[in-house]
Amino acid sequence: MNTSSWYPETIFALASGRTPSGVAVVRVSGRDARSALDVFHVKQPEPRRAQLSLLTGSEGLPLDQGLVFWFPGPASFTGEDVVEFHLHGSAAVLDAVFQTLGTLRNWRMAEPGEFTRRAFENGRMDLTEVEGLGDLLAAQTEAQRRQALNQYTGALSMLYDGWRQALLSLRAAVEADFDFSDEDDVPGSVAEFVSDDALSLARQIQAHLNDGRRGEIIRSGLRVVLVGLPNAGKSSLLNALAQKDVAIVTDVPGTTRDVLTVSLNLRDQLVILSDTAGMRDSDDAIELEGMRRAEAAARSADLILSLCPADQPGFHIAFRNLDSDELPPILKVRTKSDLLLETVTGELGQINDEIDVSVKSGTGLDELMSELVRFGSVSNAEQSDTGDNPLITRTRHRLALQSCVESLESAGDNLLPLEIRVEFLRTASDSLGQILGRIDVEDILGHIFSEFCIGK
Numbered sequence: 001m002n003t004s005s006w007y008p009e010t011i012f013a014l015a016s017g018r019t020p021s022g023v024a025v026v027r028v029s030g031r032d033a034r035s036a037l038d039v040f041h042v043k044q045p046e047p048r049r050a051q052l053s054l055l056t057g058s059e060g061l062p063l064d065q066g067l068v069f070w071f072p073g074p075a076s077f078t079g080e081d082v083v084e085f086h087l088h089g090s091a092a093v094l095d096a097v098f099q100t101l102g103t104l105r106n107w108r109m110a111e112p113g114e115f116t117r118r119a120f121e122n123g124r125m126d127l128t129e130v131e132g133l134g135d136l137l138a139a140q141t142e143a144q145r146r147q148a149l150n151q152y153t154g155a156l157s158m159l160y161d162g163w164r165q166a167l168l169s170l171r172a173a174v175e176a177d178f179d180f181s182d183e184d185d186v187p188g189s190v191a192e193f194v195s196d197d198a199l200s201l202a203r204q205i206q207a208h209l210n211d212g213r214r215g216e217i218i219r220s221g222l223r224v225v226l227v228g229l230p231n232a233g234k235s236s237l238l239n240a241l242a243q244k245d246v247a248i249v250t251d252v253p254g255t256t257r258d259v260l261t262v263s264l265n266l267r268d269q270l271v272i273l274s275d276t277a278g279m280r281d282s283d284d285a286i287e288l289e290g291m292r293r294a295e296a297a298a299r300s301a302d303l304i305l306s307l308c309p310a311d312q313p314g315f316h317i318a319f320r321n322l323d324s325d326e327l328p329p330i331l332k333v334r335t336k337s338d339l340l341l342e343t344v345t346g347e348l349g350q351i352n353d354e355i356d357v358s359v360k361s362g363t364g365l366d367e368l369m370s371e372l373v374r375f376g377s378v379s380n381a382e383q384s385d386t387g388d389n390p391l392i393t394r395t396r397h398r399l400a401l402q403s404c405v406e407s408l409e410s411a412g413d414n415l416l417p418l419e420i421r422v423e424f425l426r427t428a429s430d431s432l433g434q435i436l437g438r439i440d441v442e443d444i445l446g447h448i449f450s451e452f453c454i455g456k
């Protein structure tokens with residue numbers, strides 16, 4: 001073993017999907033991984049080259065034939081010695097293989113995310129790359145895939161590590177100045193460039209933070225909530241966008257009482273669309289609870305679609321318990337536009353800031369979808385393809401970046417003594433270090449890796 005892995009146990013797992021399958025990949029990693037070749041009587045392949053081999057069991061009987069790979073550490077996924085068997089994906093083959101490996105001393109099945117965790121602990125990946133990999137495995141839309149791959153291959157690492165390195169050198173420069181300067185030095189010069197550099201980095205990071213949450217929206221979906229009076233056509237619109245009967249549609253007002261949510265892939269944008277109870281005066285306890293939930297959903301949405309039927313023009317709902325500045329952006333939709341007679345349409349004209357839709361005739365649905373997609377800014381995400389301008393994808397990153405900006409602003413504050421400002425430079429670079437998983441992350445690691453599947 002030519003790596004310095006400190007894990008006593010060698011782990012193994014099925015790294016491919018459910019059986020039966022054409023090929024099943026069994027991954028083995030750890031200080032003793034090489035002996036997996038011996039137990040199946042396979043000669044050691046050239047590093048990183050496929051070798052067609054017959055695997056035989058303890059009595060010398062054939063077990064399966066497949067491709068075998070040998071990845072000596074540290075140039076492997078985990079940084080440890082890794083062996084991979086590409087076998088036939090049957091339950092019987094895998095049972096036989098796992099049973100044999102399970103009898104080896106200090107060998108066991110891997111837990112979810114354990115290979116990736118070892119890759120992280122062995123310095124093969126930083127935490128943003130780990131998260132990018134997790135997102136890539138979970139990606140459902142093209143935009144998510146692009147963004148996740150970008151992050152997995154180090155776009156955020158480069159950005160944040162670049163900033164962190166800049167801060168470390170700035171700190172080193174100031175500290176060197178403390179050590180070597182005497183009182184006769186030009187006063188203020190170090191203090192000034194610390195201010196300039198810290199504040200200019202704070203501005204850069206703030207610009208990165210002001211991204212309209214686009215990356216987070218791509219990753220976890222654009223949360224859109226339908227609100228309106230009872231019978232405005234909310235449930236009908238949800239069904240039309242979902243292209244299936246998710247919500248009950250009736251002409252009885254107050255039919256929808258709970259918040260009903262569907263995930264839609266609208267032109268590569270993940271949209272989490274929620275139907276809510278109609279807002280009206282009511283003393284029915286269930287309906288009131290429905291309205292309370294509708295307001296809560298509206299408050300946490302990225303976008304509200306306020307629906308108003310064409311035959312009751314101008315009647316957009318007001319929220320009882322919410323100020324408008326607590327609310328996300330609102331897009332007005334005029335539903336049941338088929339009910340408008342030509343002459344009436346002419347009279348009312350197109351209302352500029354409203355989108356006309358009719359679920360019955362299908363008009364306007366395309367336009368509404370385009371509007372949602374535009375709002376989710378899939379097109380903007382294309383910028384991130386190049387890696388020049390990767391987007392923030394998680395609250396964890398956002399919070400750390402915000403505290404980094406705060407520290408930088410204090411570090412740039414000329415009224416504070418230089419010794420204290422250097423300390424703020426340190427907390428600023430620590431915030432970036434936390435995003436990358438370089439420091440103080442023990443408590444979040446369990447959470448991040450538990451979201452992985454077994455075999456990754």
Ligand SMILES: Nc1nc2c(ncn2[C@@H]2O[C@H](COP(=O)(O)OP(=O)(O)O)[C@@H](O)[C@H]2O)c(=O)[nH]1
Pocket residue numbers: 228229230231232233234235236237248249250251253254255256278335336337338339357358359360361
């Ligand atoms: N003519 C017409 N009727 C509609 C349209 N959309 C919904 N409706 C009718 O309006 C009534 C209320 O619809 P629903 O979706 O349950 O409204 P909600 O209470 O806001 O969920 C039902 O009878 C629907 O068939 C539409 O585009 N055109």
Ligand SMILES: [Mg+2]
Pocket residue numbers: 234235236247248249255256275276
């Ligand atoms: Mg409804």
